Amino acid sequence: MVELIVFLVAGAICLGGAVGVIVNRNPVHAALSLVATLFGIAVLFIAQEAHFLAAVQVIVYAGAIVILFLFVLMLLGVDRAEDLTVEPIRGQRLGAAIVGIAALALTLIAFASTSGEATGARPQAGAPNEIAEGVADIEQIGESLFTDHLFAFEITSVLLVIAIVGAVMLSRRVRRDELVEDPLVEAHRAELEARAARAAEGAEDSPAAAHDEEVQA
């Protein structure tokens, strides 16, 4: 009974948020609807005894990804409402609706045709990766992550480094032609060149250089 109520409430929040993402004209409201969906899915994770994933879902998705969306929206000032009444490409909405109904029908028929088993796979008792009763899910995920999936785990760290480098490269504001035109940067560069020239002169007159010349002579 409790699971039924939890499922119905969380499912309604998920679906309402998902519909809100695509029908809200203002992107900020769409982002807030997305938060509702993400929280609903976190609740469904808890209902399925995936407590660690529920916590990660809230921290990573609601706490980091949506905040990133809102930062971009507000820092760039693109949070104005969009006109949804015009259809940019003729027949786009109709085509999208057909694709959506087809995808939904495909998955639902797949579920229905296997009488609730969905893939036809059955739980295997005694398998090495079986979820044990009474052991915290974080413990089992950790063990699986650092034994069976160790190589994939290391590769994800490489992926994250690549993503950071890519983001820094993409969002770089300063362009080379702007640098030349900036008087402050120009003055700084002139000063640096003068200092380098002075250093070169000083090196020629320095005792060490004189000593070298004597040795050569």
Add this chain to the structure above:
Amino acid sequence: MLAVAEVTPAWYLVLGSLIFTIGAVGLLVRRNPLVMFMCVELMLNAVTLTFVTFSRMLRDVHGMTTVVFVLVVAAAEVVVGLGIIVALLRKQPTATADDLTVLKG
């Protein structure tokens, strides 16, 4: 008296496919690149819900481990995607998905 139905894993799978479909339709219909990105997040979340459901159904922990990887890839994807969107919107603040060619070298 309301008949008490039991929540089977199939309910979660149907909910996941509904959310996935809504995300896919939104991706096709909306023209704002940021909202399109949110729709991709919706689709990813529907898939993670399906993974967790199967993990519980088959009593196999690998489903949950895969969700961790999906989260990492989603985070990396958001960082790079938002970088591209920021570069696009800085060049043309009214840009839609049709204007991505303004980023051309």
